[in-house]
Amino acid sequence: MRTITCRQAVNEALREELARDSRIVMIGEDIGPYGGNFKVTEGLWREFGDARVLDTPISENGICGVGLGLAITGMRPIVEVMFSDFTANAMDQLVNQAAKIRYMSGGQVTPTMVVRTVIGGGRSSAAQHSQSLHAWFMHVPGFKIAIPSTPYDLKGLLKAAVRMDDPVMFFEHKMAYNMQGEVPDGEWLIDFGKADVKRAGDDVTVVATSLMVYRALAAAEKLESEGISVEVVDPRTLIPLDMDTIAASVRKTGRVVIVDEGHVTCGVGAEIAARIAYDCFDYLDAPIERVGTLDVPIPFSPPMENYVVPSEDDIVFAVKKAAR
Amino acid sequence: MAVPDNKLQIEMLRKMMLIRAFEEKIKYLFTRGAMAGFSHLYDGQEAVAVGGCAALTRDDYITSTHRGHGHCIAKGGDVAKMMAEVLGRRTGYCKGKGGSMHIFDASLGILGANGIVAGGLPMGTGAGLKAKLTGSGQVTMCFFGDGTTNQGTFHESLNMAGLWRLPVVYVCENNGYGISVSQARHQAIRDVAVRAEGYGMVGAIADGNDVLDVYEKASAAVERARRGEGPTLLECKTYRYGGHHVGDPGTLYRSNEEVAAWRAKDPIPRMIAHVLDSGVMTRAEVDTLKAEVDAEIEAAAAYSLESPLPEPEEALDDLFIGFRATGREGRGARGGCAAGAGRAECGGAEGRPRA
Ligand SMILES: Cc1ncc(C[n+]2csc(CCOP(=O)(O)OP(=O)(O)O)c2C)c(N)n1
Numbered sequence A: 001m002r003t004i005t006c007r008q009a010v011n012e013a014l015r016e017e018l019a020r021d022s023r024i025v026m027i028g029e030d031i032g033p034y035g036g037n038f039k040v041t042e043g044l045w046r047e048f049g050d051a052r053v054l055d056t057p058i059s060e061n062g063i064c065g066v067g068l069g070l071a072i073t074g075m076r077p078i079v080e081v082m083f084s085d086f087t088a089n090a091m092d093q094l095v096n097q098a099a100k101i102r103y104m105s106g107g108q109v110t111p112t113m114v115v116r117t118v119i120g121g122g123r124s125s126a127a128q129h130s131q132s133l134h135a136w137f138m139h140v141p142g143f144k145i146a147i148p149s150t151p152y153d154l155k156g157l158l159k160a161a162v163r164m165d166d167p168v169m170f171f172e173h174k175m176a177y178n179m180q181g182e183v184p185d186g187e188w189l190i191d192f193g194k195a196d197v198k199r200a201g202d203d204v205t206v207v208a209t210s211l212m213v214y215r216a217l218a219a220a221e222k223l224e225s226e227g228i229s230v231e232v233v234d235p236r237t238l239i240p241l242d243m244d245t246i247a248a249s250v251r252k253t254g255r256v257v258i259v260d261e262g263h264v265t266c267g268v269g270a271e272i273a274a275r276i277a278y279d280c281f282d283y284l285d286a287p288i289e290r291v292g293t294l295d296v297p298i299p300f301s302p303p304m305e306n307y308v309v310p311s312e313d314d315i316v317f318a319v320k321k322a323a324r
Numbered sequence B: 001m002a003v004p005d006n007k008l009q010i011e012m013l014r015k016m017m018l019i020r021a022f023e024e025k026i027k028y029l030f031t032r033g034a035m036a037g038f039s040h041l042y043d044g045q046e047a048v049a050v051g052g053c054a055a056l057t058r059d060d061y062i063t064s065t066h067r068g069h070g071h072c073i074a075k076g077g078d079v080a081k082m083m084a085e086v087l088g089r090r091t092g093y094c095k096g097k098g099g100s101m102h103i104f105d106a107s108l109g110i111l112g113a114n115g116i117v118a119g120g121l122p123m124g125t126g127a128g129l130k131a132k133l134t135g136s137g138q139v140t141m142c143f144f145g146d147g148t149t150n151q152g153t154f155h156e157s158l159n160m161a162g163l164w165r166l167p168v169v170y171v172c173e174n175n176g177y178g179i180s181v182s183q184a185r186h187q188a189i190r191d192v193a194v195r196a197e198g199y200g201m202v203g204a205i206a207d208g209n210d211v212l213d214v215y216e217k218a219s220a221a222v223e224r225a226r227r228g229e230g231p232t233l234l235e236c237k238t239y240r241y242g243g244h245h246v247g248d249p250g251t252l253y254r255s256n257e258e259v260a261a262w263r264a265k266d267p268i269p270r271m272i273a274h275v276l277d278s279g280v281m282t283r284a285e286v287d288t289l290k291a292e293v294d295a296e297i298e299a300a301a302a303y304s305l306e307s308p309l310p311e312p313e314e315a316l317d318d319l320f321i322g323f324r325a326t327g328r329e330g331r332g333a334r335g336g337c338a339a340g341a342g343r344a345e346c347g348g349a350e351g352r353p354r355a
């Protein structure tokens, strides 16, 4: 066992996969000598060179399309989009092309592509650099979606994503990069569609994603001392979504809070809540609570940003409400 | 050829000094921890914004970028309201909602800084179409960097402007880098201006560290636009002194020699030398001007630091007209929905009182 950060976990996964399979090519803005905007690709360009780790012009739609072209002609590209906000610039190639090309072609080609991007508020980066837009991609059939929280999950899921033949949207959180966690020695892969119970409990289920897993665990700790036992379930992937694990927890507790940093309306919580309502209708003892980013753009100034983005206290409040 | 009169020359020098002092202050406040987020500074590039905006009137429009403080000051922006915004205060231009990357002053035709590379180009082109459709005589000047010229929207915008002969001046501030990627590594051309031909517009190159050269070429472009002769792509060769933003030392991807060579071409001492040599100003007058500029920035900083931060719930305003979005239950006052706002989703899940 050793302790690494989320940043290291992603970096190690990329390095090991680049070394393993010569068809893997990374493309993105400032991922080369600069080592990435969040210093996640540090050292990779020095080790593998331009042919494997290629800085691109600022052309998100083009970059994602180039990735797609590499993918359907036999390579295995990993595309980095610096902030998830900029996936908006790339929506044609992602949504109209990559997500549909296998289906539209009757299964002739498969875009073996991973698009890594970065979500999250908390750094006073304002409305165009703080969004968590992963739910958009759930709405479009054709992507597998990972949104891991811990170093162990990031590394295991990224390696699995790179080896997967379907296109993957892979969401990392800017505020989680410095978070630490234990990882085993040797290699591990994590299957998509397998949730992880991060903390066992009996009274309330909290389904949390990405950075919100850490906030949910901190909230659970606090609530434990107040006599409320919280189970924290991290779905880890949104497509496919492990409803079995979530439903098993909800059937045990009868109460559920869903915490996801995307905006509340039409967010991840909306989909999971609908499925829980259907799958666990007879087991629910309270309305399903959702905690997410308020339905306004994310403001710059810290007092407002901290209010808009979900906090540990917001989770505590929602759990108490569900537990009443 | 446009030759600025003495008054305008002094004003251009003052504006460049003001931008430099503003950025120095931001750097100081940032490193002192008084500032959240990140700020992309304009020091080194002052001549471009100042020479460009000097060719415009108050009624004309500009679009700006992530590196936008200079454009805003050059177009007449209030440095106190700007600094208050960068420091996230309620008294800032955007009530603290925007910060450094989103400063906006509609009353001065400043259609916003922008966090999205090339985000301002299509809307600036739209402002140009408005001027043409209404015959308002206004000109729009879009500022953007060399890296921005690789975005699809750059090409889409210039094509429409060329096709419809819009009164827009596209000012490329070629500082040689998009973050860490040098121009040689992001495009196969050396002069961005050559792209003008592909869109049927005039292309020109200015020394972006010479405010008089920028002014002359921008004025020619603005006059062409006002005469209905269509858009111009004006490339200004310049350099940013700092890293990409405060906090990036900017040393990983460029040499000290390169930075020093550009510092030797600093636009401010060059303009000072010009006004002294041509007898437009005396040394004493230049010193007084500098002292006034410094005092203005000190006053802006003091005003900003004394200004209140916004209350959390102020985040709920300004989304729609006459509407306050739903706030957080359990934290502070409830937001609630404005009467008659008619949003079915009022409440999301969190704001809806339980039956
Ligand atoms: C759509 C989009 N992609 C990427 C970024 C990240 N980014 C911010 S500034 C920048 C470089 C811009 O380079 P350039 O246009 O030359 O302007 P400069 O910073 O040199 O003034 C990048 C890549 C962004 N803000 N928006």
Ligand SMILES: [Mg+2]
Residues within 6 Å of the ligand: B145, B146, B147, B173, B174, B175, B176, B177, B178, B179
């Ligand atoms: Mg540049």
